[in-house]
Amino acid sequence: MTSSTTPRTFSHIGLSVPDLDAAVAFYRDVMGFYVIMEPTEIAQDDSDIGVMCDDVFGPGWGRFRIAHLSTADRIGFELFEFPxxxxxxxxxxxxxVGLFHFAIQDPDLEGLLAKILAAGGKQRMPVREYFPGQKPYRMVYVEDPFGIVFELYSHSYELTYSAGAYN
Known part of the structure; x- marks a missing residue:
C-alpha cells in the first residue's frame, strides 16, 4: 500500500525590513497587498505574544515592530522591524541554505516592474520569456526598496512549469 501526502496550503512569509512604515506603504501601494494589521510594537514581557517570542528569538530580544498584510490570494506577509x-x-x-527569494504573479508584469522601479526598487535582470514566440510566460528578478529580492511571474507557477519550462 502506498501512502500519499496531501499538499498543504501556504500561509505566510515573514520579512525583516529596515523601516516598517515605508515597507507597509510599498507593499500596500505598489504591490497592492491588503493591510490586515497596522504596525504594532511588541515588547518582551509575560504576555502570550511576549512568551511566544521568547520561544522563537531566545532571551533578550527586547522589542520589535510588526505589521500583517495579505495578497489577493490570501497569502500573508508579516513584516518585522527589529532594532x-x-x-x-x-x-x-x-x-x-534557507530562503533566498519568493515570487509574485501579475499578468501585467512590465507594469508592476515599472511601479517597483518608480518606488525605488531595482531590476536584477532583463524580463525573460520561458517559451519565446510560443507562450507569453515571462519572469524577472527584482528588489524592493529595502534590498529584498523577489521574482515577478506573468503566469501561474503551475502553468509555467507544467509545460516543461527548461526544455
Whole structure:
C-alpha cells in the first residue's frame, strides 16, 4: 500500500525590513497587498505574544515592530522591524541554505516592474520569456526598496512549469 501526502496550503512569509512604515506603504501601494494589521510594537514581557517570542528569538530580544498584510490570494506577509537591524552584504545568498527569494504573479508584469522601479526598487535582470514566440510566460528578478529580492511571474507557477519550462 502506498501512502500519499496531501499538499498543504501556504500561509505566510515573514520579512525583516529596515523601516516598517515605508515597507507597509510599498507593499500596500505598489504591490497592492491588503493591510490586515497596522504596525504594532511588541515588547518582551509575560504576555502570550511576549512568551511566544521568547520561544522563537531566545532571551533578550527586547522589542520589535510588526505589521500583517495579505495578497489577493490570501497569502500573508508579516513584516518585522527589529532594532539594530542591518542589511546583509549579499542580498541574494543563493548558496546559503534557507530562503533566498519568493515570487509574485501579475499578468501585467512590465507594469508592476515599472511601479517597483518608480518606488525605488531595482531590476536584477532583463524580463525573460520561458517559451519565446510560443507562450507569453515571462519572469524577472527584482528588489524592493529595502534590498529584498523577489521574482515577478506573468503566469501561474503551475502553468509555467507544467509545460516543461527548461526544455
Amino acid at each position: 539594530k537591524n542591518h542589511t546583509p552584504e549579499n542580498n541574494l545568498p543563493y548558496r546559503q
